Amino acid sequence: MRRLWTVPVIAALMLFASNGCAADFGPSDIVAGSAGDVPEFTGPWASEFADTYRAGSDVVRAILEDGAISDAEWAETSDAFIGCMQDRGVRVTLDDAYGAIALPDMPKPDAASDAALDACTPDFYAVSSLRRDLARNPDARDEDAIIAACLVEAGLVEPGYSGEDLASDAKQESLPFDNDDPVFGSCIRDPLGLLE
Amino acid sequence: MKKKLFGLVAMAALVTGVSLTAAAPAQAACRVDNLSMWQGKNATCLNIVHVSFGSSTHLGNPARAGQWSKQQLCWDGATGYSYRNA
Numbered sequence: 001m002r003r004l005w006t007v008p009v010i011a012a013l014m015l016f017a018s019n020g021c022a023a024d025f026g027p028s029d030i031v032a033g034s035a036g037d038v039p040e041f042t043g044p045w046a047s048e049f050a051d052t053y054r055a056g057s058d059v060v061r062a063i064l065e066d067g068a069i070s071d072a073e074w075a076e077t078s079d080a081f082i083g084c085m086q087d088r089g090v091r092v093t094l095d096d097a098y099g100a101i102a103l104p105d106m107p108k109p110d111a112a113s114d115a116a117l118d119a120c121t122p123d124f125y126a127v128s129s130l131r132r133d134l135a136r137n138p139d140a141r142d143e144d145a146i147i148a149a150c151l152v153e154a155g156l157v158e159p160g161y162s163g164e165d166l167a168s169d170a171k172q173e174s175l176p177f178d179n180d181d182p183v184f185g186s187c188i189r190d191p192l193g194l195l196e
Numbered sequence: 197m198k199k200k201l202f203g204l205v206a207m208a209a210l211v212t213g214v215s216l217t218a219a220a221p222a223q224a225a226c227r228v229d230n231l232s233m234w235q236g237k238n239a240t241c242l243n244i245v246h247v248s249f250g251s252s253t254h255l256g257n258p259a260r261a262g263q264w265s266k267q268q269l270c271w272d273g274a275t276g277y278s279y280r281n282a
Binding site: 098099100101102103104106107109113114117121128132143144147171173175179180182184185 | 276
C-alpha cells in the first residue's frame with residue numbers, strides 16, 4: 001500500500017524537476033500562467049469581464065481586453081460562430097443580438113448538432129453573455145429585483161412583490177402567474193426596457 | 197509558463213487521483229428552476245441556455261447562475277423543451 005502511494009508522488013516530483021520549476025511559482029502564478037495578465041477591468045460587470053477573460057480563448061481575450069465589446073467585434077464573433085456551425089453541417093441563424101439562436105433545419109437537437117454547438121459556442125457565448133449583461137442591466141442591479149419591479153409595473157403581480165418573492169417562488173416552482181405568460185417573458189428579456 | 201502549469205496540474209492529478217475532466221462541483225449540483233416552454237432560471241449551473249424545439253430548434257440567451265435563459269420569440273409548433281450547459 002505504501003509503495004502504491006509513493007509511486008505517483010515520485011513521478012510527480014520527477015515531472016516537476018524535469019520542468020525546472022519546482023521553486024519558482026505559486027498560486028498567483030497559476031492564474032497568470034493560465035490566462036496571462038488579466039487587465040484591470042472597471043465598472044459594474046468588471047468581475048464577469050475578468051472571469052470571462054481568464055477562461056477565454058485568445059480571440060475572446062483580444063475582444064475583451066479594452067473592457068468593451070464593439071459592434072464590429074460582435075459581428076465578427078457572430079460570423080465566426082455561424083461559419084463554424086456551417087463547417088459542421090449545421091445551419092444556424094441568430095434570434096436576437098444577444099446570443100439567442102435557431103437551428104432552422106433541426107426539429108430536435110441531435111448528437112451532430114450537440115457536437116457542433118459544443119465546438120462552436122464557447123467564444124460566441126462568452127462574448128454574447130457579456131454583451132447582453134451590459135445592454136440589458138448596465139448597472140448590474142439585482143436580477144430578481146429588476147424583474148419583480150417590471151412585473152409590478154406591468155400589473156402581473158401586486159405592488160410590493162419583491163425580488164425575494166420572485167426568487168422564492170421560482171425556487172418552489174410556484175409563481176403566482178402562468179410560467180409562460182408573455183408579460184413575464186418580456187420582463188425576463190428586458191426588465192429595464194433597454195434592449196434594441 | 198504552460199510547461200510549469202502542466203507540471204503542477206500533473207502532480208495534483210497524480211497525488212489526488214482526481215480526474216481532470218471531472219465535472220466541477222457547481223455543475224454536479226446543476227439545477228434549473230421553473231423550466232418551462234419558453235424559459236428557465238439558472239439556479240446553480242455555471243452557464244445554461246434554454247432549448248425549445250418543434251419544427252425547428254431554438255436556444256435562448258446564455259444565462260449565468262441567478263439569471264434566466266429565455267427564448268427571444270414564442271412560435272407555433274413547439275413541442276418540447278430542455279436546457280443545455282453552455
